[in-house]
Amino acid sequence: MIDYGITFVTVVLMYALLAQGLNLHWGYAGLYNIGIAAFFAIGGYTAALISSPGPNLAVRDDFVWAGDLAAVFRQVPLIGSLEIWFVIAICGAAVVGGLFALPIGFMTLRLRGDYLAIATLGVTEVARAVILNERWLTNGSKGLYKVPQVFPSILPPADYEKIYLVVVFVVVLVIGMAIKKMMDSPWARALSAFRDNAVGVESAGIDTRKLQLQVFVIGAAIMSLAGALFAFDLRAISPNGYTHLAGTFLIWVMLMVGGSGRFWGPFLGAGVVWAVWSWSQFAPGWFSSADARFVIIGLLLICVQLLAPKGIGGFLSRKKTRGN
Amino acid sequence: MKNIRKIIAIGMVIGITALSLNDLNLAVSGLLLGILIGMVSLGLSLVFKLFGYANIAHGDFITVGAYAGYFVLGFSWFQVEQLWRFSFGFGVLPAILVAAIIGAGIGVAGEKFIYKRLRSKGASATTMGITSLGYAILLRGVVQSIWGSELRYYPNIASPYLIGPFDIIIPPNHIFIMLTAGFMLGSTYWVINKTFIGLNLKATADNADLSLLSGVNVQTTRYLAWSIAGALAGASGVLFVLFNATSQLKPVMGFSFLVPIFAAVILGGLGSLTGALLGGLAVGLIMQTSTAFIDPTYKVAIAFCALIVVLLFKPAGILGKR
Numbered sequence: 054m055i056d057y058g059i060t061f062v063t064v065v066l067m068y069a070l071l072a073q074g075l076n077l078h079w080g081y082a083g084l085y086n087i088g089i090a091a092f093f094a095i096g097g098y099t100a101a102l103i104s105s106p107g108p109n110l111a112v113r114d115d116f117v118w119a120g121d122l123a124a125v126f127r128q129v130p131l132i133g134s135l136e137i138w139f140v141i142a143i144c145g146a147a148v149v150g151g152l153f154a155l156p157i158g159f160m161t162l163r164l165r166g167d168y169l170a171i172a173t174l175g176v177t178e179v180a181r182a183v184i185l186n187e188r189w190l191t192n193g194s195k196g197l198y199k200v201p202q203v204f205p206s207i208l209p210p211a212d213y214e215k216i217y218l219v220v221v222f223v224v225v226l227v228i229g230m231a232i233k234k235m236m237d238s239p240w241a242r243a244l245s246a247f248r249d250n251a252v253g254v255e256s257a258g259i260d261t262r263k264l265q266l267q268v269f270v271i272g273a274a275i276m277s278l279a280g281a282l283f284a285f286d287l288r289a290i291s292p293n294g295y296t297h298l299a300g301t302f303l304i305w306v307m308l309m310v311g312g313s314g315r316f317w318g319p320f321l322g323a324g325v326v327w328a329v330w331s332w333s334q335f336a337p338g339w340f341s342s343a344d345a346r347f348v349i350i351g352l353l354l355i356c357v358q359l360l361a362p363k364g365i366g367g368f369l370s371r372k373k374t375r376g377n
Numbered sequence: 378m379k380n381i382r383k384i385i386a387i388g389m390v391i392g393i394t395a396l397s398l399n400d401l402n403l404a405v406s407g408l409l410l411g412i413l414i415g416m417v418s419l420g421l422s423l424v425f426k427l428f429g430y431a432n433i434a435h436g437d438f439i440t441v442g443a444y445a446g447y448f449v450l451g452f453s454w455f456q457v458e459q460l461w462r463f464s465f466g467f468g469v470l471p472a473i474l475v476a477a478i479i480g481a482g483i484g485v486a487g488e489k490f491i492y493k494r495l496r497s498k499g500a501s502a503t504t505m506g507i508t509s510l511g512y513a514i515l516l517r518g519v520v521q522s523i524w525g526s527e528l529r530y531y532p533n534i535a536s537p538y539l540i541g542p543f544d545i546i547i548p549p550n551h552i553f554i555m556l557t558a559g560f561m562l563g564s565t566y567w568v569i570n571k572t573f574i575g576l577n578l579k580a581t582a583d584n585a586d587l588s589l590l591s592g593v594n595v596q597t598t599r600y601l602a603w604s605i606a607g608a609l610a611g612a613s614g615v616l617f618v619l620f621n622a623t624s625q626l627k628p629v630m631g632f633s634f635l636v637p638i639f640a641a642v643i644l645g646g647l648g649s650l651t652g653a654l655l656g657g658l659a660v661g662l663i664m665q666t667s668t669a670f671i672d673p674t675y676k677v678a679i680a681f682c683a684l685i686v687v688l689l690f691k692p693a694g695i696l697g698k699r
Contacts, residue, residue, distance in 0.1 A: 085503050087433070087510060160685065164692050166503050167431040167647075171639040172688070175681035178636050182678050297632065302514050305507065339522065347518025354511030358504060359494055 056214065061331070063218045065323045066225045067282045072307045072319030073232055074275035080313035081241055082268045083248030085166045088173025090300025091180040092273045095153055096146035096280025097290050098184065101197040104142045108192075115188035115195070123201035139203050143224065143281040150277020151270045158269035163262060177297065184292045196291025200284050221282055228275060233316055235271075244268055245314070298347065303330065306350050309357045312366025321365050326353070385691050393659060396666035401545050403666045409551050411661020412558045413620060415654040416613045417634070418641040419565060420606030422653035425642065426582040427602045430502040434487065434513040435638065437520075438607055440631030441483055442476035442614025444520050447626060449475045450531055462536045462549040464624060473557065473615045480611015481604035487512050488603045493596070513632065521628045531624035554616045561612055562654070565605060569650065578602055582648075636677050637664060640684035646694030655695065659683070 071089065078084040103120035126138035157176060161169040184191045191197070204216050235241055247254040247261045254261055284290050294300075303326065311322020333349060334341050361368060397404035421435045449472040450465075460466050491512060495505055539547045569575035577598045580588035589595045617634070618626045641660045645652025660680050667679045687694060 083503065085506060160688050164688065167506065168643070168688060168692070170431060170433075170506065171636070171643065171684070174639075175636045175677075175684060178633070179678040179681055182674050186672060186674055298514070302510065305510060309507070342522070344518055344521035344526065347514050347521060349518075351511045351513070351515025351518055355491055355508055355515065358500070358508040358511065359491065362498075362500070362504070 059214050059218050061327070063214065063221050063286060064331075065320075065327050066218075066221050067279055067286065068304070068307060068327055069320045069323040070225055070228060070279040070282065071276055071304050072311065072323055073229070074272040074279065075304050075308050076313055076315075076319050077232065077235075077268055077272035077275065079308065080315070080318065081236065081248070082244040082265055082272075083166070084162075084265065084269055084272075085170040086173045086269075086272070087170050087301055087305070088175075088177040089276055089304050090295050090297055091173065091177040092150045092154065092276035093280040093283070093300045094180050094184060094292075094295035096150050096277025097284040097295070098191055098197070099149040099277070100142040100146040100281030101200045101284045101290050102191075103145055104138060104201055105197055105199045106201075109199075114192055116192040116197070117189050119197070134206065136203055139220070139285070142285075143278050146281035147274040147278040150280070151274035154270045154273030155266075158266045162265045162269065177301065181292060181295065184295070191292075194292055196289060196294075198289035198291075200288040200290065202288065203285055217286055221286070224278075224282060228278065229316075232275075236316060240264065240267075298350070302350055302354075306354045306357075308364075309354060310364050312364030312368075315364075315366040315370070318364055318366040325365065326350075329353070381690060385687075386695050389659060389695075393662050393666070396669075397662060400666065400669045401543055403669055404662065405541075405545055405547065406551065407662040407665030408658065409554055409558075409661070410620065410665055411658035412555065412562070413613050413616055413657075414634070414637050414641050414661050415657025416558055416562060416616075417610050417638050418645070418653035418657045419562070419650055420609040421638060422642050422645070422648055422650055423569075423578070423602055424606045426648040426650075427578065427599060428492070428502070428505065430506040430509070431639065432606075433506065433510045433635070434516060435606070435610055436631035436633070436635035437513045437516040438480050438483060438610035438631065439614040439617060439634060440520055440626075440628055441516055442480045442611030443618050443626045443630060444524055444529075444614075444628075445476040445479040445611065446472035446615035446618065447524070447529055447531060459534045459536070462539070463553050464533045464536060464548075464550050465531065465619070466534075469553075469615070469619070473612050476615045477608040477612040480607040480609070480614070482607070483516065484603035484607025484610075485600050488599055493599075517628050517632065524628075526628050528625050528627050531618055531626070533624040548622065550619045554620055558613070558616060561609060565609065568605070574598075574601055633677065636684070637661075637680040640680045640687075643684055643692075643694055644687050646696040649694065649696045652694055652696030 071093065074092075075086065075089060078086045102118075104122045105119045106121045106124060107119045108114035108116050122138040122142060126136075127133045153176070157172055161172045185193060202210065202213055203220050208216055243254060243259050243261070244264050247259070247264070251261070287294070307322035307326045308319055309322070310326050311320065312318035329349065330346060333346060339345055357364060397407070417435065417439060421432060424432050424435070446469070450468050452468075458466055460469075463469075487509070491508055492505055495508060536549055539549055539552075541547050569578060577588070577593045578601065580591070580593055581595050581598045585595050614631065617630065618624055637660050641656035642653050643656070644659055645654070645656030660683060663683050664676045664680050668676065671679065
């Protein structure tokens, strides 16, 4: 039971980080991104590629290069046990994700919102095609399955989840504090104001396009970082893990259920939606099937938009103000 | 800068012509794929014109149409003998009809139960777009719950290919698709340009409040727009399956066509109906003729690249107004 709880909290925290990236995009800046899966996959593959050991020709691995960062850093005396490679891997994932987001944002942010949606959707399709076809880079449908553990020497491998919860908690804490800081800044106010009243903000002399580009890149970097965290949790990644449903739609539903534009929204939403998602497999009959998840997620998104557009977060905070 | 639209258009025409002349077989099948993509894009563009948001569920309208056709073809009294040299019998006609009706039905249902309520609450266009994402997932979930997520096949009778002029190989099915799609596009053109329905549609798209004052039943017109778009998408679902040499269908088929369809709409100019059709033809040709040089699994990526080129140089599209 405790083991299950640990896994549950770890997954919820990682999803919350993904949703937090979307919260920056949609909740604060009003950017309509439906290609989360692309950044998720880019982050996961970047982190896995730079930290995994190289190809094993005995089992006919197709990829030609992997950084093996974990083994390299562990040989260094003194700092070898500090797992600096992990920090480099997740930061590298964030940087690469941000670099991919830059041209997309540059091309589409000057146009109306729907163009960004189409462009991000297209990037997801292209990313999936590349991951499946370019076997020299990604090992194709076999995926990368030797992603190293973090802190392997502290507890036995069976207790990896416990260590990893701490790692994820620390990462989410650091990123979350940074996001909280960002959201309280004039920068975020200008973005939210632009979402609500474009002409007003531009007439105040603010270069909104630059702000939007910045928030798009930062949000995408956070999504990629979350993708890297997922890769180190599962320790084996393949193209099947980055579908539209699990990579994009689920995150949208989490943000919408939790309440977009609020700092705690993604955490609330990730918890509630992941509970529904993962516990549905214990439900009887059709409800436990993978098909039912599509129906549930779709209905949830529609119902939240129709009945409670501000999500649980909005519901809670409204009650609070009434009480006062 | 004024001439950039012309330069891009001429460049694309030259490029597509060169690609087409490289392999005439691919060019002919690309033209056909383009007509199908154009058919769906036409409906999507119509919806965009009236409501101002990109309907993500449009891809899954195709899926629902294809599976509705599968359902109809499953009945034994429609599994009649082969029609001419097509891979199917007479049953495909009721299949297309049912697919169109069900496509129109889910379009209208979305408007009635979701979008109308959202609009009355004053939701923004982007909010409606996100809700259409939910509708897309819901539709695919329903399809998967009924028919499962594995590959399915229409009854498929093998028959020899036809040899056209210049030794072009034409599968007989493609002639049927050409005729049916041409008929549906022609009747849509007639409805939009020659009847009062089209007049109402254009008036509502231009200014809903004014047309309400002028005695146009705006809500009925909205339902009509959805049913036209849904019917085109649903019927094209069956045709997309027949376009395949193996007549296979799977629940993601519609969603994976979403990028080419949007590429066609944007290429032609958002909200422009003729533009959507032309854009569809261009995207279909680019997608099919590129397979002579690039792995076919990158077809969608090629369509996306065409979209990116347009976004970079002429975001309003070839026939767009802004």
